[in-house]
Amino acid sequence: xxxxxxxxxxxxxxxxxxxxxxxxxxxxxxxxxxxxxxxxxxxxxxxxxxxxxxxxxxxxxxxxxxxxxxxxxxxxxxxxxxxxxxxxxxxxxxxxxxxxxxxxxxxxxxxxxxxxxxxxxxxxxxxxxxxxxxxxxxxxxxxxxxxxxxxxxxxxxxxxxxxxxxxxxxxxxxxxxxxxxxxxxxxxxxxxxxxxxxxxxxxxxxxxxxxxxxxxxxxxxxxxxxxxxxxxxxxxxxxxxxxxxxxxxxxxxxxxxxxxxxxxxxxxxxxxxxxxxxxxxxxxxxxxxxxxxxxxxxxxxxxxxxxxxxxxxxxxxxxxxxxxxxxxxxxxxxxxxxxxxxxxxxxxxxxxxxxxx
Amino acid sequence: xxxxxxxxxxxxxxxxxxxxxxxxxxxxxxxxxxxxxxxxxxxxxxxxxxxxxxxxxxxxxxxxxxxxxxxxxxxxxxxxxxxxxxxxxxxxxxxxxxxxxxxxxxxxxxxxxxxxxxxxxxxxxxxxxxxxxxxxxxxxxxxxxxxxxxxxxxxxxxxxxxxxxxxxxxxxxxxxxxxxxxxxxxxxxxxxxxxxxxxxxxxxxxxxxxxxxxxxxxxxxxxxxxxxxxxxxxxxxxxxxxxxxxxxxxxxxxxxxxxxxxxxxxxxxxxxxxxxxxxxxxxxxxxxxxxxxxxxxxxxxxxxxxxxxxxxxxxxxxxxxxxxxxxxxxxxxxxxxxxxxxxxxxxxxxxxxxxxxxxxxxxxxxxxxxxxxxxxxxx
Numbered sequence: 057x058x059x060x061x062x063x064x065x066x067x068x069x070x071x072x073x074x075x076x077x078x079x080x081x082x083x084x085x086x087x088x089x090x091x092x093x094x095x096x097x098x099x100x101x102x103x104x105x106x107x108x109x110x111x112x113x114x115x116x117x118x119x120x121x122x123x124x125x126x127x128x129x130x131x132x133x134x135x136x137x138x139x140x141x142x143x144x145x146x147x148x149x150x151x152x153x154x155x156x157x158x159x160x161x162x163x164x165x166x167x168x169x170x171x172x173x174x175x176x177x178x179x180x181x182x183x184x185x186x187x188x189x190x191x192x193x194x195x196x197x198x199x200x201x202x203x204x205x206x207x208x209x210x211x212x213x214x215x216x217x218x219x220x221x222x223x224x225x226x227x228x229x230x231x232x233x234x235x236x237x238x239x240x241x242x243x244x245x246x247x248x249x250x251x252x253x254x255x256x257x258x259x260x261x262x263x264x265x266x267x268x269x270x271x272x273x274x275x276x277x278x279x280x281x282x283x284x285x286x287x288x289x290x291x292x293x294x295x296x297x298x299x300x301x302x303x304x305x306x307x308x309x310x311x312x313x314x315x316x317x318x319x320x321x322x323x324x325x326x327x328x329x330x331x332x333x334x335x336x337x338x339x340x341x342x343x344x345x346x347x348x349x350x351x352x353x354x355x356x357x358x359x360x361x362x363x364x365x366x367x368x369x370x371x372x373x374x375x376x377x378x379x380x381x382x383x384x385x386x387x388x389x390x391x392x393x394x395x396x397x398x399x400x401x402x403x404x405x406x407x408x409x410x411x412x413x
Numbered sequence: 414x415x416x417x418x419x420x421x422x423x424x425x426x427x428x429x430x431x432x433x434x435x436x437x438x439x440x441x442x443x444x445x446x447x448x449x450x451x452x453x454x455x456x457x458x459x460x461x462x463x464x465x466x467x468x469x470x471x472x473x474x475x476x477x478x479x480x481x482x483x484x485x486x487x488x489x490x491x492x493x494x495x496x497x498x499x500x501x502x503x504x505x506x507x508x509x510x511x512x513x514x515x516x517x518x519x520x521x522x523x524x525x526x527x528x529x530x531x532x533x534x535x536x537x538x539x540x541x542x543x544x545x546x547x548x549x550x551x552x553x554x555x556x557x558x559x560x561x562x563x564x565x566x567x568x569x570x571x572x573x574x575x576x577x578x579x580x581x582x583x584x585x586x587x588x589x590x591x592x593x594x595x596x597x598x599x600x601x602x603x604x605x606x607x608x609x610x611x612x613x614x615x616x617x618x619x620x621x622x623x624x625x626x627x628x629x630x631x632x633x634x635x636x637x638x639x640x641x642x643x644x645x646x647x648x649x650x651x652x653x654x655x656x657x658x659x660x661x662x663x664x665x666x667x668x669x670x671x672x673x674x675x676x677x678x679x680x681x682x683x684x685x686x687x688x689x690x691x692x693x694x695x696x697x698x699x700x701x702x703x704x705x706x707x708x709x710x711x712x713x714x715x716x717x718x719x720x721x722x723x724x725x726x727x728x729x730x731x732x733x734x735x736x737x738x739x740x741x742x743x744x745x746x747x748x749x750x751x752x753x754x755x756x757x758x759x760x761x762x763x764x765x766x767x768x769x770x771x772x773x774x775x776x777x778x779x780x781x782x783x784x785x786x787x788x789x790x791x792x
Contacts, residue, residue, distance in 0.1 A: 099552070108508075109505070110505050110508050110509070110510065112501075112505075112510075113510070119501070119502075119505040120502060120506045121506075122506065122507065122508045123506050123552070123553050137508055138507070138555075139507040139508050139534070140508075140536075140537060142508060142509050142536060143536065145508075145510065147508070190597065191595075199538070202515065202533065202535065202538065203515045203535065221711060222708065222710070222711070225654070226685065226707055227576070227592065228576070229575050229592065229594040230594075232473050234538060238575075242654075243633070243654075244654060244682065250682075251681065251682035252682040252683060252708070254682075255682055255708075255711075255712075256708070256711065277535070277536065278536065279513075279535070279536065329595040330595055330596070378596060378598075384597055391597075
């Protein structure tokens with residue numbers, strides 16, 4: 057009996073906000089004024105009768121009405137917001153008739169507490185980095201909140217704990233789900249002779265210790281802070297200003313009729329993301345060998361597990377010419393090369409190896 | 414068929430920036446368009462082609478999408494049009510707080526003078542287009558059931574395009590400036606007009622002489638583009654961080670080419686260009702560029718890190734003072750030329766486009782806080 061009474065009173069309300077399966081997706085249902093024809097209404101006409109508005113921090117509910125679809129169905133005027141409502145925010149639905157104004161309030165529940173987002177990995181993973189390090193990859197356990205504010209929440213501290221000024225290139229480069237940020241040290245402070253480096257000096261000096269600090273205030277996509285700051289301490293070596301040389305790589309060939317992994321070791325760490333996609337294995341017929349590649353510890357090795365056992369014969373490991381080390385040096389050229397000099401167009405890109413018994 | 418977008422030439426200077434002709438038809442810009450909902454992963458940048466055609470750069474989706482908006486009826490703005498707290502106004506229309514959105518870009522439709530904003534909802538990461546017309550009305554331009562073409566950008570061999578930095582309608586093509594997440598590389602794509610889903614975009618890279626370090630620099634990505642024509646030849650003028658302004662010849666660009674640019678202006682270190690617009694005033698043509706000054710704390714030019722430079726476009730037609738001889742804005746801390754000036758009225762400008770012949774439309778931060786949308790006379 058009580059349920060029936062409640063139901064009747066709800067339906068009697070001139071305006072109400074009906075949550076959908078998700079609390080942030082609602083329908084606003086209002087008693088339609090008599091002079092509105094059935095069917096869809098334009099935003100402009102709908103707003104004159106029914107406004108659905110975010111209540112501001114100061115409690116003001118007179119801001120612009122939300123965009124959405126208005127429709128007159130029977131005795132009811134239905135408004136469906138075009139966008140999801142924001143978690144934790146209040147909204148007012150206001151129905152204006154010739155004689156009265158009716159209001160309903162709706163609060164979207166705040167997101168339930170979950171395990172805080174964490175820094176899952178930082179690459180390069182090694183703790184010894186060249187002073188002309190060009191970029192870092194920051195991996196997070198959940199999608200992060202994008203926006204340029206992130207560059208102010210990632211600091212680089214020197215040995216005295218003092219902040220290095222303006223270290224980052226402030227161009228946001230996220231992967232698609234915003235779980236990885238590519239953080240560039242400003243190239244204008246990496247390249248020798250660039251005006252910015254001349255004025256501010258390099259970001260990293262050789263043979264020093266630095267700490268990368270990701271603030272606990274860094275927000276994930278749902279607006280929750282990390283809660284705990286992340287720190288990575290590393291020391292620097294002299295800058296590396298030489299092209300990547302394939303001839304310096306050490307390759308361990310697998311045996312035929314086995315599924316042994318091909319292993320390649322590099323004299324210095326390479327860029328993790330590029331390494332993951334820049335090496336290919338081909339057989340004597342120049343057919344690509346299918347298999348799974350894995351980047352090794354400190355990004356100083358690469359292994360390739362073939363899908364099928366190796367056949368005896370000659371193979372080639374080929375690197376793309378744009379594969380970089382940690383300082384942006386590629387197979388073609390050092391990052392700092394004066395391009396008035398001829399480009400090294402014939403840079404070796406391949407290592408041959410034989411699979412035998 | 415060549416689109417009916419015209420290159421305007423002044424009697425005094427054999428150079429010009431492309432102007433829009435409001436009567437031009439969107440059909441001249443796009444061809445073989447489909448009606449439907451383009452699959453867009455993220456809107457990085459927007460610009461307009463003639464006839465109300467919106468160009469949408471989708472970096473994660475590695476594509477350019479051109480959409481006929483049908484928005485071609487001029488709706489003039491009041492002389493002193495100004496909207497305080499523009500971020501709140503846009504956000505509340507989609508039920509979000511100002512902190513819950515990011516205004517990623519803005520382009521004014523020259524056919525209607527309506528401003529189109531790229532807005533990202535930070536909670537679900539969706540990007541969408543909101544509009545404000547001359548009457549201050551905020552709406553959405555929904556990219557659903559629209560007449561459009563989508564043209565894929567060439568795939569990078571190693572690192573794919575991650576973000577589109579800028580777009581430029583060139584009259585006979587669209588240029589797309591892009592960056593990769595994993596490579597410090599200049600990626601530029603050229604798509605011939607009319608924009609046709611069957612057409613092919615070609616990718617090329619650029620070589621830029623970075624005046625300050627007196628070495629060729631192939632890798633720096635362009636952050637801002639503006640089309641330019643001089644002596645019957647087409648160029649794109651690109652701007653880079655720290656801040657060379659470079660012109661690139663476009664007449665014979667082929668896929669995979671390295672196009673050598675000539676630096677014409679050096680604005681100095683610590684600046685990151687955001688937008689360039691071309692305009693004419695008093696019989697002369699100019700380019701206005703707003704930049705983010707990341708060197709602001711160390712060496713501020715004013716209260717805001719967002720500063721705007723006005724450049725005489727005659728500088729872009731320079732044939733003598735190039736590269737290491739390129740004109741500098743400053744010698745030490747003193748102005749080196751009166752042809753490049755900083756414009757105080759535009760201080761704080763984060764987003765910029767040309768509103769009409771006399772005015773720019775800007776989103777600027779205020780000294781006292783907050784973001785304002787304002788129509789400001791072109792300097």
